[in-house]
Amino acid sequence: MENLVEGFRDAARQAGATVGDDDLVAAAGYLLQRWSEPQRQYHTVSHLQAVLDVVDQFGQLAPHPERVRLAAWMHDAVYDPRALGDANERDSAEFAEGLLSTLGVPDGNAREVARLVSLTAGHATEEDDPxxxxxxxxxxxxxxxxxxxxxxxxxxxxxxxxxVPEADFRAGRAQVLKALLELPSIYRLEPLREQWEERARRNIAKELEG
Structure with a gap:
């Protein structure tokens, strides 16, 4: 957990946070509490760590990796499995902008992190958005x-x-998976696409068949 907290503090500093280290550590602790809420089974600290590991590994592909790291911290900060549509992503984006503003992150950077968070609703990006x-x-x-x-x-x-009843869950899950398969590619960055695209599509197809 200590490394996670240090990573958050460093990313916030790089994004322009002006509050003291104690406030940044407290903010990271608060976020980790959210990621540890009892309703979470997949969207947990383990998922957060996994996302951050990928960002760290491929951060050189992004012009502002500190913003991406902060967005990773925030992208499921609000998570209710009973929420409808993209409510969790919208609420997480709003939460992100508000929290970062309280930490002294400049408005432009806070808004950009919120924008990144909102992308995780459908995982569709515009061109030239590394x-x-x-x-x-x-x-x-x-x-x-x-x-x-x-x-x-x-x-x-x-x-x-x-x-959610099994039949309803299967129908909703299938809709999500088919939407992913309909993307031009699941992974947008070339090194990740080369490594993961084929395997991901095979996994999704197998799940749909089951």
Whole structure:
């Protein structure tokens, strides 16, 4: 956890935060509490760490990796499995801009982090948006896992939606998966696409067949 907190503090500083280190550490702790809420089964600290690991590995592909790191921290800061549509992403984006503003991050950077967060609703980016592409690719990295990792992912998602009847869950899940397959490519950044695209599409197709 200490490394996570230090990473948040460093990214916030790089984005222009003006408050003291104690306030940045407190903000990171508050976010980790959110990521540890009991309704979460997949969207947990482990998912946050996994997204940040990808951002760290491929950060050189983005012009503003500190913004992407902050967006990773914020992208599921608000998470309610019972929320409708893209409410979680909208609320997380609004939350991100507000929190970063209280930490003294300049308005332009806070707005940009909020914009990045909002992209995770549909994982569709405009052309020439490498920051957004890195965040979305990192968020979807789990789709390219091996059989064991992918199985654990889908099981955790089902537990998050335990309140949804099986038939309804399958229909909603299929809609999400088909939308991913309809994207020109699941991963936008070339190095990630080369590594993960084929495996991710195979995993999704197998899940849909099941």
């Amino acid at each position: 920051d957004g592409e890195l965040l979305c690719d990192a968020d979807l990295a789990v789709l390219a896992g091996d059989d064991d990792a992918y199985g654990k992912y889908t099981a955790a998602i089902r537990r998050e939606y335990a309140h």
